[in-house]
Amino acid sequence: MADTGSTGENLLFLTDEQLRKGIEAMFFAYRGFTADPDRILAEMSYGRAHHRALHFINRARGTTVNNLLSVLGVTKQSLNRVLRTLIEDGLVESRVGSRDRRERHLYLTRKGAELERQLSEAQRARMRAAYRAAGPEAVAGFRRVLEAMMDEPSRQHYQALKDSKP
Amino acid sequence: MADTGSTGENLLFLTDEQLRKGIEAMFFAYRGFTADPDRILAEMSYGRAHHRALHFINRARGTTVNNLLSVLGVTKQSLNRVLRTLIEDGLVESRVGSRDRRERHLYLTRKGAELERQLSEAQRARMRAAYRAAGPEAVAGFRRVLEAMMDEPSRQHYQALKDSKP
DNA sequence: TCTTTTAAGTCAGTCTTGTTGACTTTCCAA
DNA sequence: TTGGAAAGTCAACAAGACTGACTTAAAAGA
Numbered sequence: 001m002a003d004t005g006s007t008g009e010n011l012l013f014l015t016d017e018q019l020r021k022g023i024e025a026m027f028f029a030y031r032g033f034t035a036d037p038d039r040i041l042a043e044m045s046y047g048r049a050h051h052r053a054l055h056f057i058n059r060a061r062g063t064t065v066n067n068l069l070s071v072l073g074v075t076k077q078s079l080n081r082v083l084r085t086l087i088e089d090g091l092v093e094s095r096v097g098s099r100d101r102r103e104r105h106l107y108l109t110r111k112g113a114e115l116e117r118q119l120s121e122a123q124r125a126r127m128r129a130a131y132r133a134a135g136p137e138a139v140a141g142f143r144r145v146l147e148a149m150m151d152e153p154s155r156q157h158y159q160a161l162k163d164s165k166p
Numbered sequence: 167m168a169d170t171g172s173t174g175e176n177l178l179f180l181t182d183e184q185l186r187k188g189i190e191a192m193f194f195a196y197r198g199f200t201a202d203p204d205r206i207l208a209e210m211s212y213g214r215a216h217h218r219a220l221h222f223i224n225r226a227r228g229t230t231v232n233n234l235l236s237v238l239g240v241t242k243q244s245l246n247r248v249l250r251t252l253i254e255d256g257l258v259e260s261r262v263g264s265r266d267r268r269e270r271h272l273y274l275t276r277k278g279a280e281l282e283r284q285l286s287e288a289q290r291a292r293m294r295a296a297y298r299a300a301g302p303e304a305v306a307g308f309r310r311v312l313e314a315m316m317d318e319p320s321r322q323h324y325q326a327l328k329d330s331k332p
Numbered sequence: 333t334c335t336t337t338t339a340a341g342t343c344a345g346t347c348t349t350g351t352t353g354a355c356t357t358t359c360c361a362a
Numbered sequence: 363t364t365g366g367a368a369a370g371t372c373a374a375c376a377a378g379a380c381t382g383a384c385t386t387a388a389a390a391g392a
Contacts, residue, residue: 010302013297013302013306014294014297014298016290018305019290019293019294019297020286020290021309021328022293022297022305023199023286023290023293024225024328025308025309025312025316025324026195026196026312027218028316028320028321028323028324029192029312029313029316029320030192030196031239031316031320032315032316032317032320033189033192033315035317047376047377048377048378049379059190064339064340065339065340065341066338066339073197074379074380075380075381076339076340076341077341077343077380077381078378078379078380080340080341080342081377081378084341097339100338100339100389101387101388101389102338102340102387102388102389103339103340104339104341120186120189124182124185124186124189126315127188127189127315128180128185129314130311130312130314130315131184131185131188131311131314132180133310133314134307134310134313134314135310136176136178136179137303137307138306138307138308138311139184139188139307139311140179140304141300141303141304141305141306141307141310141311142188142304142308142310142311142312143187143188144299144300144301144304144307144308145195145296145297145304145305145307145308146188146191146192146194146195146296146308147191147195148295148296148299149195149198149199149292149293149296150191150194150195150197150198151198151201154194154195154197154198155194157194158190158194161190162190211347213347213349214348214349215348215349215350230368230369231369231370232367232368232369240350240351241350241351241352242369242370243350243351243352243370243371243372244349244350244351246369246370246371247348248348248349250370263368266360266368267358267359267360268357268358268359268360268367268368268369269368269369270368270369270370
């Protein structure tokens with residue numbers, strides 16, 4: 001049916017109309033994306049920022065504060081507030097570096113890992129339903145477009161995490 | 167090559183690993199998605215909330231405040247602050263309803279339409295590049311997954327806007 | 333060794349964007 | 363004519379981002 005060759009391509013998918021639909025889809029979908037974890041977080045008076053910190057500490061165990069800062073793309077002061085409450089509440093452990101003792105390495109405690117699992121499972125559940133409804137081909141396209149939409153620093157972080165261990 | 171039938175399907179795309187990549191892709195891509203308009207807005211000391219209001223007033227000219235409220239999913243007080251500055255600055259016009267004079271119908275002024283165009287063109291440019299890089303099949307999948315990720319009220323709003331006039 | 337740089341943390345203040353709650357004004361419709 | 367809906371306003375608050383200035387500790391370099 002459609003000619004998807006590299007030269008004789010049908011470019012109708014690049015009209016402003018199509019782009020606008022994609023933009024609105026991103027806006028509305030992102031709300032769904034964050035809705036379930038947000039509900040859980042609200043119950044325990046945490047916010048989205050806590051979720052993000054837990055997620056990336058879990059993904060890159062033993063990461064330094066500086067690295068987390070650059071992944072999250074926020075300032076040190078902003079992260080510090082969140083990190084402090086997580087440490088005080090016993091969800092995150094901060095260990096002095098052995099090679100470089102200026103650095104702090106961050107780890108989830110058992111309690112922190114439990115909350116992270118709860119939050120990410122809620123988020124995965126919706127994602128799983130969406131993936132299942134859309135099918136594997138759609139999922140591949142979904143990821144391809146998102147990757148092309150990232151700016152360079154984000155893409156670097158994304159790629160670095162992409163194939164790291166569970 | 168791949169069997170994508172409804173029963174004998176390969177379900178590897180539903181692993182937690184795959185879902186996690188999708189979640190991280192959404193997180194990093196959303197930053198790219200908002201980055202360009204955010205830069206423009208910062209210069210004129212507006213925020214993302216102003217952009218959203220301008221976008222949907224443009225999309226649904228003459229919409230009422232109540233309708234805009236439900237599309238944006240924020241409280242009346244929150245929207246009102248944003249709307250007030252946009253009206254004061256002459257970007258949005260609020261007309262008393264002729265049929266129901268309690269309602270206000272919202273329109274962009276020439277100046278408001280100009281800013282909206284500038285913001286959305288910046289956003290479209292990135293979207294266009296991503297679409298072009300990923301190709302039409304990927305774009306179709308991208309949209310399909312996003313639509314499946316929305317919660318019900320958002321999907322309603324999305325569908326209502328989807329095929330409305332330019 | 334002395335100096336500079338880096339990593340982390342802190343204090344103070346600001347801004348945007350969201351929230352509740354209470355209240356008024358306007359005005360349609362039963 | 364009165365009840366209730368739509369809109370708007372005021373006040374207070376919170377999360378989460380920001381800047382700027384500063385401290386402490388430790389590594390790295392001259």
